[in-house]
Amino acid sequence: MPITRKSLVGTHWGNYEITTQDGVVENVQPSQQDSNPSPIGNVLYDISNSDYRIAQPMIRSSYLRGDPNHRMRRGKESFVPVSWDEALDLAASALKKTKDKAGNSGIYAGSYGWGSAGRFHHAQSQLHRFFNMIGGYTGSVNSYSAAAAEVIIPHVLGIDAFTAGKQLNLDDVAADCDYLVAFGGMSGYNNQNMPGGVGDHRDKNLVDKLVERGTEVISISPWASDTPSFLATEWITPRPCTDTAIMLGIAYELEVNGRVDTEFINSHTVGYDEFQSYLLGKTDGIPKDASWAASLAGIDPTDIQSLASRLAAANCPAITVSLSLQRAEHGEQTYWMAVVLSAMLGAFGKPGGGVGFMWMSNGTNIFNQIPFQWGKLPQGRNSVLQPIPVARVADMLLHPGETYTYNGKTRTYPDIHCIYWAGGNPFHHHQDLNRLRRAWRKPETVIVNESVWTATARHADIIFPANTFMERNDIVCGKDYFITPSKKALDHYADSRSDYDIFSGLAERMGVRDAFTEGRDEMEWLETIYQESRANAKKAGIDLPSFTEFWEAGEPINIEPQVKEWKNIFTQFRNQPNHHPLRTPSGKIEIFSSTIDSFGYDDCRGHPRWYDKREWLGGSRAKYFPLHMVSHQPRNKLHSQLDFSRFSRETKTHDHETVILHPADARERGIKDGMITRIFNDRGSCLAGAHLSDDIMPRVISLPTGAWFCPDDKEGPESLEYHGNPNVLTPDIGTSSLAQGPIAKSCLVDIEPFEGEIPDVKAQLKPVISPGTDR
Known part of the structure; x- marks a missing residue:
């Protein structure tokens, strides 16, 4: 049966x-x-496609043989299946060797947290708990998604960027906002995913209210599809990476026409005089007027003048900035300048108005104020106290011992002998993947927990086959009002194990198993985490059922009816700045930051400003690579997860990712719809199927992220990536000396029809598995 x-x-x-x-x-x-x-x-x-799942522990062939030159073959050779005991023994030996030779700072333990939405089977928590118990590790700070924002917002507003992103929510905007300027558009498909899961995707329902209210929306983006099609908008198409210039032009128009709310500026901000001198050109001889800004942005000056006039006339204006805008060179400036604009308008902290950060991006606009902390797996304390900015991993591997700046500090890159990665795919997130491929060969050992044959797995020495969230029990809860009992739907695939079981096996070999497990199995940990959540909730006046009731009911619980109306931090500050000051040095909005100015960075000074770019359509590099590439989040998967699935492949062109370009750019190059093209610059090239559309502005192309990295055997700029991964083209340079975030959006390329035999991507995505006797 x-x-x-x-x-x-x-x-x-x-x-x-x-x-x-x-x-x-x-x-x-x-x-x-x-x-x-x-x-x-x-x-x-x-999810259980046997063509791509990893069935048992694997060791890369030359690593297993002890070849002293094995590192140069990472990503290029076969794997040998081994037993769990052999794989765990090898990994434990490599960790002990690294600790003895380089200390715990010689271990880079990385994870990106998206492998599981659960509170227990969260690979990042498991990995950090294990390594903290064996003496620590070199870790990372900030994220590829929001690094520049994560560093600049605390300086300017005294609050972390994600909490700041909650203060302008769609409920208030739908009720009160009459004029909304969306820098970077309002891309609703990013709201499909949220850390810790989504109990109810409410964003479309709330955007519908904007339509009903008749809120005027202006989308400033190179791509019309950045805003939902059912939301009637005015579309302005500047050159990418010029949003700060446009904001400065608006600010100039407000200033010279007497439309600045000086009462709010005087009572709620510091440093406006220094910024004003720059704005009017008194410090550098360049007034930041509409003509100046328009010449940089490639739009009409009247567009900027109109934006300034309509923002000033609105009763409740809102300025929103997408996450993508700060993933660019000098990305800190756009977020900082958006704050300044909202302050100049006197709109900061108005319900439904002011400034929205990361808006319509990964659900930030609908993150809710949970008045307590959900329980989680304890992670302990890391004894290695100098993490690197997450996007600087290739710099760290290539330049051990060199110094770098970050947020006012000068630090030194450690010498990494061993990488351990779990629950993520850096060959998806990172920029300039040809450079990362070179850097990834530097350590002696690379260990990976992975379910499927991602590029990260294919570039490992030791692979532990991890099962998926479909094969585990867990508790899912995060940034909305739901807590869900997530029950395993499948038995573990082949000989795979959970990350908890993998680290328990390693912990035994490192002499810390009892401390790591505390004698608990999966279900006992789930009950412990739930009981912590329940106790925290009770202190906040919220009742949760017993664990047994919760688990046996098997349904999500929505705590929203029990949550009291939350208090908007920005509104409290607006209404009573002396009683509710911001946690900045001044207690106010820092239009001029003495702290940042004291760092002495040439690329991020004491107030927001325009900096010339290395890669943008207004620069000299555009003579050689005349198209700006935007690499956006995919619509049909989370990052690169399960990219082999039929649903993910539906939008591909003959199994290659699809690039969108304007018909005029296609005609100029002899490209037709559905044709396989080669996108290239001096960092590398990739193949993608062409789709022509008037929804994108001329001289801009759009290539989604998420195609599994699938390179040929060549090195450097001459290499060809077969699948359509845009990060073979993006530059691996920090946003600035302040945040050192990624700048994937700052990328110039060209495109041409591909000539030659089109490679079979599916055949290239899986390594050769050698027989167990091939050792």
């Missing part, structure tokens, strides 16, 4: 009722509590 199982599974993109039969996913249905479920759930049908 067929064995049928039904389970509710929580993911980063929602909760789904999974029906399996004899270990095969037969049906995926979103939770009935989700008003606008994400179609990403369709990737789950292929």
Whole structure:
């Protein structure tokens, strides 16, 4: 008789009722509590695809043989299947050797947290807990998504960037905002995913209210699709990476026309005089007027004058900035300048107005104020106290012992002998992947926990096959009001294990198993984490059922009816700046930051300003690479997860990622719709299928991230990536000396028809598996 199982599974993109039969996913249905479920759930049908799952521990051939030159073969050779004991022994030996030779700082332990939405089977928590128990590790700070914002916002507003992003929410905007200028658009598909899962995708329902209210929306973006099609908008198309210049032009118009709210500036900000001198050109001889800004942005000066006039006339104006804008050279400036503009308008802290950070990006605009902390796996304390900015990993590997600046400090890159990665794919997130490929060969050992044959797995020495969130029990809760019992829908694939079991095995060999496990199995840890959540909730006046009731009911719990109305930090500050000061040195908005100015950085001074760019359409490099590439988040998967699924492949062109370009640019190059093209610059090249569209402005192309890195055997700029991964083209340079974030959006390229035999991507995405005797 067929064995049928039904389970509710929580993911980063929602909760789904999974029906399996004899270990095969037969049906995926979103939770009935989700008003606008994400179609990403369709990737789950292929989660156990044996062509791409890793069935048992693997060791790269030359590493297993002890070849002294094995590092140069990473990503290019076969793997040998081994037993769990052999793989764990080898990994433990490599960790002990590194500790003895280079100390714990010689271990770079990385994870990016998106592997599981659960509170227990969160690879990042598991990895950090294990390494803290064996003496620490070199880790990282900030994120590829928001690094520049994460560093600049605390200086300017005294609050972390993600909490700041909650202060302007769609409920208030829909109720009160009459004029909204969206720098970087309002890309709703990014809201499909949130850290810790989504119980109810409410964003479309709330945007519908903007339509009903008739809020005037201006989208400033090179791509019309950055804003939902059902939301009528005015579309302004500047050169990418010129948003700060446009904001300065608006600020100039406000200043010279007497439209600045000087009362708010005097009572709620510091440093406006220094900024004003720069704005009017008194410090550098260049007034930042509409003509100046328009010449940089490539738009009409009247567009800037009109924006200034309409913002000033609005009763409740809002300025929003997408996450993508700070993933560019000098990305800190756009966020800083948006704050200044909202202050000049006197709109900062108005309900439904002011400034919105990371808006319509990864759900930040609908993150809710949970009045307590959810329980989590304890991680301990890292004894290695100098983490690197996450986007500087290649610099660290290539330049051990060299100094770098970060947020007012000068630090030294450690000498990394061993990388341990779990729950992420740096060959998706990082820039200039040809450079990362060279850097990745520097350490003696690379160990990876991975479910499928990503590029990170293919560039490892030791692979532990990790099972997926479909094969585990967990508790899913995060930044909305839901807590969900996520129950395993499948038995573990082949000989895979959970990250907890993998680290427990390593902990035994490192002499810390009892401390790591505390004698608890999976379900005992889940109950412990839930009870911590329940106790914290009770202190906040919120009741949760017992763990047994919660688990046996098997349904998400929505605590929203029990949550009291939250207090907006920015509104409190606006209404009573003396009683509710910001946590900045002045207690006010820092238009001029003495702290940042004291760092002495040439690329990030004491107030927001325009800096010339190395890669933008207004620079000399555009003579050689005349198109600006925007690499946006994919619509049909989370980052690169399950890229092999049928649902992910639906939008590809003959299994290559699809690039969008304007028909005029295509005609100039002899490119037709559906043609395989080569996108290139002096860092590398990749193949992508062409789709022509008037929705994108001329001289800009759009290539989504998420295609698994699939390079040929050549090195450097001459290499060809077959699949359409844009990060073979993006520069690996920090946003500035302040934040050292990634600048994927600052990327110039060219495109041409591909001539030659088109490679079979699917055949290239899997390594050769050698017989166990090939040692």
